[in-house]
Amino acid sequence: MKQKIKRFFRLYWIFTQQFIKRIMEYRADFLTGALAFFLGQFFNLVFIAIIFGNIPQLEGWTVDQIIFIYGFSLIPRGIDHFYADNLWKVAYFLIRRGEFDKYLTRPIDPLHHVLLEGFEVDALGELLTGIVLICIAAQRLALTLTPLKIAGGILAVIFGTLIYTGIKIIFASIALWTKQSGSLLHMVYMTSDFAKYPVTIYNLLVKTVVTYVIPFAFTAFYPAAWLLTGKQTLFSLGGTVIAGASLIVIGRLIWNRGLSAYESAGS
Numbered sequence: 001m002k003q004k005i006k007r008f009f010r011l012y013w014i015f016t017q018q019f020i021k022r023i024m025e026y027r028a029d030f031l032t033g034a035l036a037f038f039l040g041q042f043f044n045l046v047f048i049a050i051i052f053g054n055i056p057q058l059e060g061w062t063v064d065q066i067i068f069i070y071g072f073s074l075i076p077r078g079i080d081h082f083y084a085d086n087l088w089k090v091a092y093f094l095i096r097r098g099e100f101d102k103y104l105t106r107p108i109d110p111l112h113h114v115l116l117e118g119f120e121v122d123a124l125g126e127l128l129t130g131i132v133l134i135c136i137a138a139q140r141l142a143l144t145l146t147p148l149k150i151a152g153g154i155l156a157v158i159f160g161t162l163i164y165t166g167i168k169i170i171f172a173s174i175a176l177w178t179k180q181s182g183s184l185l186h187m188v189y190m191t192s193d194f195a196k197y198p199v200t201i202y203n204l205l206v207k208t209v210v211t212y213v214i215p216f217a218f219t220a221f222y223p224a225a226w227l228l229t230g231k232q233t234l235f236s237l238g239g240t241v242i243a244g245a246s247l248i249v250i251g252r253l254i255w256n257r258g259l260s261a262y263e264s265a266g267s
Helices: 002-025 026-053 063-084 087-094 099-104 111-116 124-143 147-173 182-198 206-211 221-229 233-261
Strands: none
Touching: 063 147, 063 182, 063 221, 087 099, 087 111, 087 124, 087 147, 087 182, 099 111, 111 233, 147 182, 147 221, 182 221, 206 233, 221 233
């Protein structure tokens, strides 16, 4: 096991070096993508400001609290975006075009190879935006971050990231049978937008779906609410850990089952 872990990180470093070289070759593409991301986040914040310009509170949540939750939501999403975005290619076209076969002919675990092959630098902007929003909101709220809260926040970020990755693996794996599952993955992934805001503002159906069915609420709202209020520690942090660990295990099992059933789409 130790040798496998060392080999994985050695390969990770090799792939990262190659990725950095590609970025340096296509700087304009990187800058354009980063600008588009920042504009998207800017307009989302404008939307929040417009709402709170007319409504001082939303279901008991102030604008600073919602900005804190919004900022926290960007961190696990951004980390997953950085290292696991290649799963979208599996879901949309790698299998359909017959390009997935290359992962089966190399001495690297296919799932690890997919994750290692592509990195999204735009995600660094997502992470930076999230950190800045959290810092600004925490200062305005005079939020005291104790060592326990810092440790809990780090734990929530790690397992919140695993929730995103696990869900992407599960729905990308479906393409191993159907050749394409991008639309399904996109539909499921879009429910993560609900997690950027307090789930208490939604009706029972939406709240149940994002909490217990597709648990994106544990990537942002529940751990962020715990950091703000200190309440429901077991549910907020325990739920995030359980959801993240469970989805990664389920995703890996489905991926392995899909590999055993895989048939090349190439000619």
